[in-house]
Amino acid sequence: MEATISTFVLLTITGLGLGAMYFLVASGLSLIYGLMGVLNFAHGAFITFGAYVAWWITDQIGGSFEVRLLVGGACGLAFGAALGALVELVFIRPLYRRPVEQVLVTVGLALALGALVYGIWGADAKFFPIPDWTLDTTTILGANIPNDRFVEIGVAAVVLVGLIALLRFTRIGLVIRAGVENRAMVTALGIDVRKTFTLVFAIGGSLAALAGVLSGVYYGNVDPVRGTSLLIYAFIVVVIGGFGSIGGSAVAAVAVGLVQQYANFYVADWLDWSGAGDVSVMLLLASVLLLRPEGLAPKVAH
Amino acid sequence: MSAVTALRVEDLHVYLGESHVLQGVSFSVAKGGVTALLGRNGVGKTTTLRALMGLVPRTRGTVEVQGENVTRLPTHAIVRRGVGYVPEDRDVFAGLTVEENLRLSERGGDGRYDLVYDLFPELRERGRQRAGTLSGGQQQMVAIARALLNDNSLLLVDEPTKGLAPLLVTEVAVALERAAELATTVLVEQNLGVAQRVAQHVVVLDGGRVVHEGTAAELFASPERVRELLGVHGGHN
Numbered sequence: 064m065e066a067t068i069s070t071f072v073l074l075t076i077t078g079l080g081l082g083a084m085y086f087l088v089a090s091g092l093s094l095i096y097g098l099m100g101v102l103n104f105a106h107g108a109f110i111t112f113g114a115y116v117a118w119w120i121t122d123q124i125g126g127s128f129e130v131r132l133l134v135g136g137a138c139g140l141a142f143g144a145a146l147g148a149l150v151e152l153v154f155i156r157p158l159y160r161r162p163v164e165q166v167l168v169t170v171g172l173a174l175a176l177g178a179l180v181y182g183i184w185g186a187d188a189k190f191f192p193i194p195d196w197t198l199d200t201t202t203i204l205g206a207n208i209p210n211d212r213f214v215e216i217g218v219a220a221v222v223l224v225g226l227i228a229l230l231r232f233t234r235i236g237l238v239i240r241a242g243v244e245n246r247a248m249v250t251a252l253g254i255d256v257r258k259t260f261t262l263v264f265a266i267g268g269s270l271a272a273l274a275g276v277l278s279g280v281y282y283g284n285v286d287p288v289r290g291t292s293l294l295i296y297a298f299i300v301v302v303i304g305g306f307g308s309i310g311g312s313a314v315a316a317v318a319v320g321l322v323q324q325y326a327n328f329y330v331a332d333w334l335d336w337s338g339a340g341d342v343s344v345m346l347l348l349a350s351v352l353l354l355r356p357e358g359l360a361p362k363v364a365h
Numbered sequence: 366m367s368a369v370t371a372l373r374v375e376d377l378h379v380y381l382g383e384s385h386v387l388q389g390v391s392f393s394v395a396k397g398g399v400t401a402l403l404g405r406n407g408v409g410k411t412t413t414l415r416a417l418m419g420l421v422p423r424t425r426g427t428v429e430v431q432g433e434n435v436t437r438l439p440t441h442a443i444v445r446r447g448v449g450y451v452p453e454d455r456d457v458f459a460g461l462t463v464e465e466n467l468r469l470s471e472r473g474g475d476g477r478y479d480l481v482y483d484l485f486p487e488l489r490e491r492g493r494q495r496a497g498t499l500s501g502g503q504q505q506m507v508a509i510a511r512a513l514l515n516d517n518s519l520l521l522v523d524e525p526t527k528g529l530a531p532l533l534v535t536e537v538a539v540a541l542e543r544a545a546e547l548a549t550t551v552l553v554e555q556n557l558g559v560a561q562r563v564a565q566h567v568v569v570l571d572g573g574r575v576v577h578e579g580t581a582a583e584l585f586a587s588p589e590r591v592r593e594l595l596g597v598h599g600g601h602n
């Protein structure tokens with residue numbers, strides 16, 4: 064019985080840790096789609112590049128693991144923001160009012176940037192400098208939880224609160240919420256919504272990079288396909304949570320992370336089958352699409 | 366002429382999909398007062414206003430606001446030249462509160478809230494209510510208020526009384542008269558009673574072109590002419 068509870072707690076907190084990373088990726092995707100109608104397939108490259116830049120910086124500098132990770136992570140985030148803004152300005156903006164071409168361009172960018180990562184850093188995984196204490200465990204209800212899970216969950220919670228505050232209490236947030244509802248009418252009020260597009264891409268890029276860095280802490284390394292694998296789950300989270308909704312993304316990210324963990328353990332245990340987690344996530348997606356095609360939240364940023 | 370011209374439209378052409386909706390619309394609006402833009406259903410009145418706002422692509426033509434050519438400007442830049450727009454479907458932001466809808470439309474930070482709340486006291490009381498939960502009439506008030514909040518020189522107002530109860534129609538008409546004291550107004554209006562009450566000039570569209578321009582008094586004095594141009598019975602409502 065106690066082993067059952069401790070296993071459940073471990074699975075839950077690990078699921079939340081995964082959900083934290085899904086949320087960071089999904090929130091940017093969701094805002095970009097909600098505001099601009101662009102499904103940004105290049106988002107995975109923001110994740111991977113952000114993580115690699117963070118790793119590369121940690122490799123260049125000295126100091127404790129914590130300092131290297133913080134400095135590297137900050138550089139990764141800054142790089143993600145710059146890359147996001149650049150992609151919007153150079154590739155998305157000229158294709159304004161041509162959403163199909165915009166999506167195709169992001170697919171092309173995803174392939175090109177992915178190849179660039181291979182070209183620069185090779186196919187082998189790079190090891191992140193992980194402070195010892197993140198590998199230690201904390202015992203909760205008999206479960207030994209690796210401490211990095213708390214870092215991932217805590218960072219995502221701070222981002223969630225920050226995003227909600229941005230949307231609710233700032234002028235930019237007001238423009239984003241209005242733009243998600245009706246972009247044309249925002250411009251008809253005299254607001255240059257294109258500035259907001261660039262900003263949202265920069266925010267999305269930095270949050271994706273943050274997810275990449277946290278995944279480096281979670282897995283202990285970064286590899287060239289990290290972004291792609293996180294992006295698939297993030298897309299599912301966005302669909303379940305409702306396009307343009309931060310709250311919906313948070314709820315859906317947690318749901319996907321938990322379902323994946325529980326199914327991977329319990330179903331796999333029961334049927335001796337390792338694909339259960341992914342299949343369960345697909346079932347979750349399918350049932351939300353059937354029951355609430357617009358996702359958990361209506362298309363309003365909040 | 367140009368010193369007193371608030372709006373000049375020359376040979377405006379717009380395609381929506383395959384259909385050539387505006388086929389060379391030309392008219393001028395002198396500074397001050399209300400010009401009613403009239404025409405049968407589906408004749409292109411809304412499209413004309415949207416084209417002036419840069420919200421639909423124009424294939425040909427010139428638009429001048431206060432003598433300045435704004436044809437190639439993006440929508441937000443046209444608005445910043447002092448143009449207020451009240452769209453046909455109101456287009457209030459349903460998820461935003463009334464107060465947020467107004468704050469969003471405020472340009473330059475000194476919105477004329479006194480004026481707006483004086484015209485529509487209800488909006489002050491409902492400041493924290495989500496616009497999506499308002500009645501159609503209240504949403505129309507928000508839409509008009511957004512345009513009046515700034516010191517615009519030109520207002521483009523698309524069927525503000527559509528679907529409203531008679532009492533609200535009167536309230537909106539009063540607001541339009543007040544608005545017209547502050548800015549030149551182009552009003553699309555199917556309720557001819559309202560058009561007759563507030564407009565001094567009329568422009569009538571048909572077949573993608575302007576088929577009549579003149580004073581409101583002259584047009585409404587002739588029920589036959591009204592019927593011929595608009596396909597309806599004119600006169601008082």
Ligand SMILES: Nc1ncnc2c1ncn2[C@@H]1O[C@H](COP(=O)(O)OP(=O)(O)OP(=O)(O)O)[C@@H](O)[C@H]1O
Pocket residue numbers: 381382383384386404405406407408409410411412413453
């Ligand atoms: N997206 C579109 N694609 C093709 N045709 C369109 C589109 N939108 C409108 N139209 C057509 O363009 C014409 C003009 O429409 P518009 O809305 O400007 O007319 P209107 O005079 O405002 O009509 P109403 O009195 O009903 O408001 C109509 O015949 C309409 O069917």
Ligand SMILES: [Mg+2]
Pocket residue numbers: 410411412453524
């Ligand atoms: Mg219309």
